[in-house]
Amino acid sequence: MQTYGSVFARIYNERWAGFAGHIAPLIRQYYKRDGQRPRTLLDVCCGTGQLARHFLDAGYRVVGLDQSADMLDYARANTADCIAAGRADFFRGDAAAFSLDERFGLAVSTFDALNHLPDEAALRGCFQSVINVLIGGGIFIFDLNTRAGLLHHWNGIHIDDTPELTLINRAIYDGGERAYTRISGFVPARDGLYERFEEVFFNTMFALDRVHSALLAAGFKTVHSAETHDLAAPVENPEALLRVFFVAQT
Ligand SMILES: C[S@@+](CC[C@H](N)C(=O)[O-])C[C@H]1O[C@@H](n2cnc3c(N)ncnc32)[C@H](O)[C@@H]1O
Structure with missing residues (x-):
């Protein structure tokens, strides 16, 4: 899940x-x-x-x-x-x-x-x-x-870095049964502070x-x-x- x-x-x-x-x-x-x-x-x-x-x-x-x-x-x-x-x-x-x-x-x-x-x-x-x-x-x-789609666009590191958000998306797919992504970053919280988050997903x-x-x-x-x-x-x-x-x- x-x-x-x-x-x-x-x-x-x-x-x-x-x-x-x-x-x-x-x-x-x-x-x-x-x-x-x-x-x-x-x-x-x-x-x-x-x-x-x-x-x-x-x-x-x-x-x-x-x-x-x-x-x-x-x-x-x-x-x-x-x-x-x-x-x-x-x-x-x-x-x-x-x-x-x-x-x-x-x-x-x-x-x-x-x-x-x-x-x-x-x-x-x-x-x-x-x-x-x-x-x-x-x-x-x-x-x-599709497998072709995962091979074509999944692999790579994508970074969004703006005052509203820092988001780092690292994705890997080797052509097998699962593709993985780790998304981590910071979003504004209260009092000018930032809150860190991290999510790991897979695509079967x-x-x-x-x-x-x-x-x-x-x-x-x-x-x-x-x-x-x-x-x-x-x-x-x-x-x-x-x-x-x-x-x-x-
Ligand atoms: C990529 S988002 C797509 C959301 C929406 N369908 C859209 O088009 O924007 C995937 C969604 O699937 C949900 N999800 C993942 N695994 C699930 C599961 N086993 N049962 C129900 N929801 C699931 C996630 O919580 C998330 O909201």
Whole structure:
């Protein structure tokens, strides 16, 4: 289980939520392409709630699930009006094994959140948990960093050094089953002081043919992989992409 503690959740909310904001309208456009569908969304590994916010603004009911209490605090703050109106709920839980009483037309998991699962058994547990809460014909859309993507952009040291933040991101991937990142730094605290933080993450590299098979084994009837900019167009060789989206329908 990965951390996403209080300081990093703050940084994520302020600086890292752009991907969710970018992809949310593309996913919604894909979901509603053949007419009316139930406006109900489960956001697995919802993070700080920016994708949820987009769907709420479009009139959806949204349930978010995340293992980090601190990320969930931001998700709740970012959607407080909709929670008060009974249109949004956020729960702490493990994407690899969860159950909910509610059913959804759409489930998503974005920004390589499922690469955070430790192994294929956990990924299969996630697929089973998701399909159990989808209605017939429901759709699950998620993205993964591919092996090619991890090799291409993971390795390196990146430093942000501004008055607002010092952040050092050290990342290593050798082509094997796991990529690791250590993010450490300082953020302003009270009285002109700075608070130090450190987070260590991994990304599990999943073989994409096995992900495809695992979705079918979980009971999804159709599965295709796609590029970010066109979720409707199946790609022949997903391993060649740096990031792949899976679109699975019950
Ligand atoms: C890279 S962030 C993505 C957040 C959000 N989906 C987005 O697009 O910005 C990964 C999220 O997955 C959550 N996470 C990691 N492992 C998890 C698990 N096993 N169960 C639930 N959430 C998990 C983290 O707490 C974090 O909020």
